[in-house]
Amino acid sequence: MRETPQLKHIEQVSDGWIKKYILTYVLPDGSDYIYEAASRKGLEAYRAELARLEARSNTAIAAIDEGAEDFGAAAVAAAEQAAGTSGKRTADAVSIVPITRDGNLVLIREFRYPLNSWVVGLPAGLVEPGEDLAVAVDRELREETGYGLRTDIPEGAVELLPQAGHSSTGMSDESVQTVFAQVEKDEAAHPEHGELIEVFTLPLREVPRFLKQNPLPLGTRLQLVLEIFARNAK
Structure with missing residues (x-):
């Protein structure tokens, strides 16, 4: 060994x-x-x-x-x-890939203080200890975007990746569960104090052009997701 x-x-x-x-x-x-x-x-x-x-x-x-x-x-x-430690563990945070009925991605522009810049990213948030991930996903979606999980497919609105990933293995232990979510517009967003967020939708057919032209910093998870969509569209 x-x-x-x-x-x-x-x-x-x-x-x-x-x-x-x-x-x-x-x-x-x-x-x-x-x-x-x-x-x-x-x-x-x-x-x-x-x-x-x-x-x-x-x-x-x-x-x-x-x-x-x-x-x-x-x-x-x-x-x-x-x-005796085999119980299901909850990730520290959740990162959401929201997709609407008509195939648009729901993305955010958020002012990120460590970068002193607006950043394009995925809706995301912390998960409470022991909290059901679908509950966390729906809460964070509503807070940041005003979208919620589709109610007509309650069992299939959230698809989890097989395991949580780690955000920055050279610096932190933070684990993040990425999920694909089927969403619908439901209410006005209500971000927390200090969270400056703009919501926009991106049609999947526009992803390649967005990747070539976007001048703002991208969250790493969003960048990888968009690259996958762009490459599959070729």
Whole structure:
């Protein structure tokens, strides 16, 4: 089995909405390695999440090294069941690809303070611990866009990707579940204080032109989604 750095110490160095941590690892050669990271989680919750991810990683890598053809999925499931930690986990946030009845994407232009710029992105938001993802999706859609999940297809309005992804693995532990949602206009948007959001629709046939001409920064997830739509249209 390949050698993996071992987490030795976690130090929280700042508090607030985003917390900063100093992680001390021991590298395979025995030397210490210091790494800065950020998380919305408090110290103990962050420590527990890193331990959970370490256990999954070690189990999956061991199975892969032994030739498992399922990328280690069965080994991870068995280990988590034995440890009593196999319950379904909720991602930290949800990113929504909303599609209307007539095949338009519902997108947003939002002023993003870290960039000091308007940014084109997907509706998104945080998920409460244990919250049903469909509930979170519908809430965030209504807040940011005024659209809601279609009520005529309650069981098929939300399609989740197989697993949540991580936003910025070089900086944070934040996990984001991307979903495709069938939506309809329902009410006026009501963003939170400080959220400056404009809503617009983009016909799928216009995606290639938008990608070539849009001058504003793009959210990474939106960029990838649009590229897939554009390439499939060729």
